[in-house]
Amino acid sequence: MSDDIQCSVEYNGRILHGKTDQPLIDFLAEKGIDLPHVCYHRALGPIQTCDVCWIEHNGEMVRGCTVRTANGMQLVSDAPRVKAAQEEGLDRILAKHELYCSVCEHNTGDCTLHNTVADLNPAIQRYKYQRKPYGKDHSNPFYSYDPDQCILCGRCVEACQNVEVNETLSIDFSMDHPRVLWDGGTTIEGSSCVSCGHCVTVCPCNALLEKTMQPDAGPLTSMPEHIKRPLIDAVKTLENTVGAPPITAVSVMDMHWRQPEIKRTKTVCTYCGVGCSFEMWTRDRHLLKVQPVIDAPANGISTCIKGKFGWDFINSEKRLTTPLIRDNGRFREASWEEALTVVAERLLAIKREHGADAIGFIGSSKASNEEAYLTQKIARLIIGTNSVDNSSRYCQNPATQGLFRTVGYGGDAGTIADLEQADLIVLVGSNLAENHPVIASKIKAARKHKRQKLLVVDPRKHEMAERADLFLQIKSSTDIVWASAMSRYLFDHDLVDKEFLDTRVNQVDEYRRSLEPFTLEFASQITGLSQPDLVRAAQMIADAKSVCLLWAMGITQHSHGADTSTALSNLLLVSGNYGRPGTGGYPMRGHNNVQGASDFGCLKNVYPGYEKVTDEAVRAKWAKAWGVAPEQLSNKVGEDNFLMVEHAAQRKIKAMYIIGEETAFSDADTENVHEAFKHLDFMVVQDIFFSRTAQFADVVLPGCPSVEKEGTFVNTERRIQRFYEVFPPLGNSLPDWRILTELAKRMGHDWGYEHPAQIMEEVANISTLFAGARYERLDGWNSLLWPVKPDGTDTPLLYTERFHTDDGKAVLYPLEWKSPAEAPDREFDLMLDNGRMLEHFQGNNQTGRGDRIDSLSPDWFVEVSPELAAERGLQEGTMVRITSRRGSVSAPVVITDRVSAKVLFMPIHQGKPGINELTGEHHDPDVNTPAYKETAVKMEVLKAPRHRPPLPPANFRHGHRTPNKGIDVAVKWARDDYAPIDTPAPHPERF
Amino acid sequence: MAEPIDYDVKPTKTEPDAKDELDRLLQSLHQHGVLRMVNDLVCANTAITNVLVDGLNKDGTLNVIQNLSILAMALSRVQPDEFYRLVFALKDAGAAVSQWRAPDHDNLAPGVKGTYRLLHDESLWHAITPLLEGLKAMGEGMKRPVDKPISQFTGKPSDA
Structure with a gap:
């Protein structure tokens, strides 16, 4: 429903005006009214587990989080029975969560539970706090889970299942003592948890807590347990006489006196090109936590392991501080x-x-x-x-070149919002879930909730390939053939967007003639894909009302990456997929700027x-x-x-x-x-x-x-975002x-x-593309997507009216198939693929500081397919020497079906001198980009002891996801011991 | 020919040390006027001490300190629920005393043999009746069981 439809709502006798069909809690918040709630979160929607936000709606008791505004609605939150229900809900929570806020690390101002307790300010809690029969889980390097503090609200599960869509967390409300489960019941370490931090970000209390917050986020929080515990017990005893309000008041004071030393600063992530922005909470030079907020334009509450936790490098002893x-x-x-x-x-x-x-x-x-x-x-x-x-x-230059040739601007056609609303995502040569994890999450969520289709073309079976409706495990360096065969198929079967081609595209006939060699037979022969699969892929593209095509280094780091990028853009033009919401070409930029x-x-x-x-x-x-x-x-x-x-x-x-x-x-x-x-x-x-x-x-x-300066970055969407100084420059x-x-x-x-700001103003005064880019327009969470007009109007979606060419029309750019510059032969009989891992970044200059990230995957390795391992007699950890026409490196073997047949894969992060000891100077002649991913190698087994498992058994890649729809609150309500909110509950600690 | 050479970076301080914390504390004390006040107190210490000693060295002050100490000693031996009963019974008694109102008519004196004249002293009974009411209320209050003072106080049950 449109945002601008207004309504009038009667709330406790007051008439309030605002948006129709808005979540009531948000509606009231905009009016400065707080309807007490704990489990509701703007990014997650109603979960209905906390039973605190009760309200009378047209005379009936309902949970306020489920109400959306409508004209004429009558709401009461101050009636005695409503107040009693809200307090009963809170009392049930406090049976699961021990309040010791003044000595709790999380009492820094954004603890939802503490703030709700302070708002409702109960005289005393109704139910005795009961511990759960589980210990605290410290096994993850970045965060801990304390079942004894967990209120079973399910925010973490919603975030994991439906926002991040890593599908690790669950709560089984039919258990005697429910708790949050990783992979159905293992420790965090060893589960499929990718440490993205979504769960920690949304946790409304201290059950899930960053280790950087522990133990000294507050002035009283770092006292040893042998002092803290008796102190808590003493206060609890006093509470029986003095009641909770004075103690709550102390905790509110504690929250306030922490504020002067805590600084919250908006920054933009310095890793990949997604452009996640978030607040950094710091005390002096200590990073307490990274806290994403829903207002962040690219990522909302989402982060990956690096954005949330990969900042140990800031205070590394190895930082250069003197010329x-x-x-x-x-x-x-x-x-x-x-x-x-x-x-x-x-x-x-x-x-x-x-x-x-x-x-x-x-x-x-x-x-x-x-x-x-x-x-x-x-x-x-x-x-x-x-x-x-x-x-x-x-x-990225090959991708940019492909876009220059066809549509004119060297950037993504639209935004992440377009990716979310596309009917079909085509992902080519991109390990998106590891390289651009937050964009991958948006796509996984769209697929899970909106039935978006996913077509993946890649030599490697990565996570997105496993999730795809159709996965084409293509032979390396042959994507141009696949893409061109798709275009030809669409022409041959009258599946092209004729009107689009007639009105908005040049060189159609010339391009079509260039497609002559790209028959399905030829494509099958070159790419190794079956003809039926090729037809299925073409049909998926033809059937989709809107298609976004994403590609990355799997396309560009080849000897003809610019041509392949061009072929992909050609395919989008042929199918009419530019200039509309949910369409376009999206080369995924790999660095933050x-x-x-x-x-x-x-x-x-x-x-x-x-x-x-x-x-x-x-x-x-x-x-x-x-x-x-x-x-x-x-x-x-x-x-x-x-x-x-x-x-x-x-x-x-x-x-x-x-x-x-x-x-x-x-x-x-x-x-x-x-x-x-x-x-x-x-x-x-x-x-x-x-x-x-x-x-x-x-x-x-x-x-x-x-984090030690101010400036702006442009993310993969073309979004200009401002970042602020979190810390002063270190040393000199x-x-x-x-x-x-x-x-x-x-x-x-x-x-x-x-x-x-003076530099940006200078650029804006000269360069047309950034004419309206000014710091005051980029303040806070504001951002601008270039081109920016002088009046500050930006361009989230390109090509809606014209392409960026002389006559405003796109160009179909004829291409021909050229063999890769390097191919296997009898001696160098294997092809070596390479790329990033989720938890590392480039040469590890940043992610390699401290041992937390390294502990997840400390060793370099080479991935070998099960069939090749069997053929060569390899086992997990067997040491091999990989030799290219330039040099050799040694590494232990990981046997995995992520790779197939005679394709190997090595991460780019580790090793001395590393992967580029093997790669060559052969490159794309159009843009001089080295063909990193065209490296023929041979593999010899070394007579060395077997290495420990190169990917530790606890690495998340060994986990087993537990997909579900999120919290099923009906199971909780169906428990024998669940009582209606106007009735005392016999065992509120159990739900 | 520039051969590659390594360099062992010297660590730079990243955490505030005691001196930094002290500097910050001093700055905060200054900004919030605490230092000024302390300065003033220190500078005026003789005069202020004189005033304090004068005030302390009075019977009334010394009695207050000693009586509070006795109260603290006694309170340390009393269970909170018993004390609650006592205090709130006294509170109820006080309320009953203060709420008693003399009736409009003058025939309150009950009369007791042997004190015939006193028993017929209307003004005396006007004075005694509220005290009796207070004792009755206190007696009621002392009979009430107390599970938890705060629950008794607010009416909200609690198993906590």
Whole structure:
């Protein structure tokens, strides 16, 4: 029902006006009225377990959480029988939960149960608190579960089953003593729990609690148990005489006096490209907890393990906090003045001696938009080169190229909301549940609740493949054939969107002719898929009213990734799936700001906003804005990451400035990269850790992670979000934008930025794409999706009226099948796939700090299919050597049907030197992206003792999910000992 | 040729130490005017102490302190439910005393042999009757069983 339909509701004799069909509790909250409740949560809806929110609705007693507003409704919450019912509900909860709020870590202001107790302020609790016959579960590294404090509200189950859809938690209300169950009744460790933290986030009390909150979230909470317990018992005794209100008042005071030392700051996650935002609760430099809120535009209450718990790196002892200068074969500490002066003088000297193009810049896909802007501004304006790039070269440029060719903008067509409402999700080359877990959750939820269909095409059977309506386990590097065969099938069977093609698309006939070779027979032969499966897939696409197509590194990190990305976009055009809600192409961006680093100009060929460096008018515009003559800016396309390294090896590039990128680990063919770095005359690395890349540097500058500065990121949706400073910069480190500003000053350009808002304003004044992007419009939870018009109007869904091309029409881009640059042969007879794991990130520079995440999967490994393991006589933990045409690595074996036949898989995170010892320099010629996922290898069994199970038995991948619809409260109501709310309950501690 | 070299990063302090906490405490005490007040108290200590000693060294003050101590000693030997009964019985007695109103007519004196004249003293009976009412109410109150003072007080049953 529409939000703008108004209604009038009579509440305790008052007439209230507001939205129709709104949950009553939310409706009242908007009016400043609190209807006491515990289990209701805006993100979860009514669960009906707490029995606190009773209200009289048109004379009948009902649970308020089930009521939605309607005109003329008469509601009473202050009648004696209503008050009595609310208090009885609370009393039943307190039979399960011991109140010791002043010494409880959770009494920090957002404990729903404490606040409800304080609101109702009962004189004394009706029922005796009873312990449950279970111990506290500490087995997870990040959170604990205390059955003795659990009120069985079921919020955690709802969040796990219906929001995150990991389907681990349940409550069996038919048990004698119900409790929250992991995988039906195991410990948290060893279950399928992925530590996403949803359950902890929504828990209304301290039953599920972050370990970072324990034990000293409050001034009195860290006292030892041998003091705490007698103290609690003494207060309970006193309560029999003085009643609960004075004790509740103390706990309310306690809650208040914790506030001055607790700081809540909105930030945006620094891991993948989903763009989760949340509050960080901190005391000094201690991160108490990450608390997502429903207002977060991309994620709502959702997080993954990294966003919720992966922040131990912030206070790592290994953080760089002082500039370092290479001096006589060692690094020595230096002042900022000395370090920045050295960098400025050396870069300017190299420019004078060898020319501007002898210097290359790699901006950071983890740093802010403002920092990306300054990086390219130094490169272009001060140095005079367009050789500036970011890590999108290693991952996303092929996807962007495919979109440029067909629809015009290098970004996702719509938002996560579009993904949720699509009829069909097609997921190609993306391990979404591990790489973009929160988006995966949205899709899993849409599939569970809205019957959304899911088609997965991937060489690896990951979680989304297991959940798919149709999973096509395709042969690596052949997706272009699959996609083009789909298009041809749609044409051949008259299943294309003719009107869309006629009115909104160019080059239809030329494209159709190019599809000639892509018959089902050919596709089956190349891809290894059966023809019936191919037909089923085509029919699913044709039958769906709206299709979103997602792809990631499984498509782009190939020798023809740009072509395959183009083929996928072509398929969307052919089926008319652009420009409508629930449609479009969605390359999943892998870093928090890989989109923004490109958007804000860290690319060799474009200024911020994708304005071409070769366009004279564009050059004149930027030169004018920067106050220089156009000739001072280069109109020659620069070099990208890949070529910079290659040219460093050839001594054409003399200096590199690398910000927040682990190039020495993440670029393909590591040995060559290291050799190239050795040849540089001068190298600057700006990072938060002394990375493997920093080992080659002449000057190392300590930057700050996002939590120690302000700025904005752009997520995979094109959503610009602001983040705030959570902690001050650690030690002598500086925010990267300030480092770059200081460096520019020492190179003769005093820009005088004092805050990133000034930088954003400068970009917005020059670049059309961001014309209306202003910090005041990005305040708090507000966000903007580019393009942003000058008046601040943004664009959640692209192409609704025109495509971003000269004539506004999309282009069907003809393609042909090209064999992968590297294929197996008799010697290198296996193909090696690689990718991320949910719990780790890239080279582990962040997730590898502290042992909590590492404890989940501490070892590197290679996944081998059961049939290959049988053929080669391998067992779990057998040590093998994997050798490519470049190098060798050793790792233990994990036997799993996630991979099949002769395809292996290795994570990219671990190992020294890591996966890129094996990968090669073969790359996509259109965009110079290395073909990381086209690596032919051979496998030898080593005569070494068997390794311990590389994936520990307690790893969540070994768990067994228990899917259900969420809380079935009817089972609780059907218990023999459940009593109506106006009757005393014999055993309220049991439900 | 820049050979890769490693560097062992020196840890940077991430937790506040005692001095940081002390600095913060000082700042908070300053911001909230506590330091100013303490300063004032310290500076005026002779005069203030003189006032306090003068006030303390009076019979009344000393009696209060000693009597409170005796009360505390006695209370430590009394079970809360018994004490509740006693206190609330006294409260009820007091209420009954205060609520008694002399009837409009003057024939209250009951009369007792041997004290004939006193028994016919109307004004005396006006004075005694409320005390008797109070004793009756106290007697009733002492008879009531008390499970839990707060339950008795609020009327809400509790098994807690």
